[in-house]
Amino acid sequence: MALWDRLRESAQTMQAQLTAKKHELQSGAFRDASMAMCALVAAADGTIDPSERRRVAQLVATNDVLHHFPPDALHRRFEDHLDQLTADFTLGKVSALQEIGKAKRKPAEARAVIQIGIVIGCADGHFDDSERAVVREACSALDIPPAEFDLHRPLRVPRPYRAVDEPPAAPGGEEAAHREAVLPDDDLQVFLKALASSTRQKLFAHFADGEELTVGEVAERAGLGPSTTSEHLAVLRRGGLLQSTRSGKLVRYRADKEGIAELLGQLHSYLRSPSGARDTP
Numbered sequence: 001m002a003l004w005d006r007l008r009e010s011a012q013t014m015q016a017q018l019t020a021k022k023h024e025l026q027s028g029a030f031r032d033a034s035m036a037m038c039a040l041v042a043a044a045d046g047t048i049d050p051s052e053r054r055r056v057a058q059l060v061a062t063n064d065v066l067h068h069f070p071p072d073a074l075h076r077r078f079e080d081h082l083d084q085l086t087a088d089f090t091l092g093k094v095s096a097l098q099e100i101g102k103a104k105r106k107p108a109e110a111r112a113v114i115q116i117g118i119v120i121g122c123a124d125g126h127f128d129d130s131e132r133a134v135v136r137e138a139c140s141a142l143d144i145p146p147a148e149f150d151l152h153r154p155l156r157v158p159r160p161y162r163a164v165d166e167p168p169a170a171p172g173g174e175e176a177a178h179r180e181a182v183l184p185d186d187d188l189q190v191f192l193k194a195l196a197s198s199t200r201q202k203l204f205a206h207f208a209d210g211e212e213l214t215v216g217e218v219a220e221r222a223g224l225g226p227s228t229t230s231e232h233l234a235v236l237r238r239g240g241l242l243q244s245t246r247s248g249k250l251v252r253y254r255a256d257k258e259g260i261a262e263l264l265g266q267l268h269s270y271l272r273s274p275s276g277a278r279d280t281p
Contacts, residue, residue: 033103036096039081046246101141194239
């Protein structure tokens with residue numbers, strides 16, 4: 001089973017475990033550490049775009065495990081951490097990790113904080129490397145081995161499709177062999193969705209020559225508002241087309257050539273075997 005598939009199934013199991021013990025997770029330390037964890041996941045790549053901020057805030061508000069805490073208190077702590085991360089990402093991250101570290105006095109709560117981070121990170125269907133990295137740092141702050149949560153290995157690994165040009169002999173003949181062919185995986189699905197927008201296609205064209213650009217620079221070139229541009233760039237980043245790096249208060253985006261090449265290889269393999277996606281009675 002692919003690493004992402006294991007993580008997704010693990011996140012579902014973690015949410016069920018958290019729900020089962022939610023009455024034991026009512027301390028102020030757990031509340032504060034959880035909000036710091038959620039803020040770090042929302043800002044994991046060094047950017048805090050409005051869509052990601054709203055998405056994580058909504059997940060916090062609807063999470064059954066956090067439901068017994070006053071919503072205003074959760075929201076205020078979450079936003080306070082995001083404000084610190086916006087003002088100075090490095091100092092904001094140090095502050096959030098210090099808050100998370102306070103939960104290690106109770107091992108059950110400490111592990112629940114990590115589980116909250118993984119559940120929130122996996123909720124959009126793409127728990128990317130930057131999100132995994134901040135959860136690993138939270139593990140260190142809590143003296144928990146990242147391997148305990150399958151966070152010790154890179155998420156993006158080549159997952160080539162099984163060739164069906166010459167299908168192996170199988171009961172039922174060629175049609176049965178084709179039924180076993182796999183469909184596009186999650187990374188490729190997110191990649192294709194990111195490219196489905198003509199606006200995002202035009203924005204990505206600005207990075208075709210290898211340039212590194214800020215949100216403001218892309219917005220000016222494209223004639224779009226900074227908020228709209230930031231949301232589109234975040235989708236392109238989650239889709240594996242862009243990478244982002246922070247330099248001081250500026251975040252620069254660039255094309256993720258290695259990631260794109262890998263995803264295009266997967267798409268090529270899939271398109272060579274279109275019969276693999278055919279539904280059979």
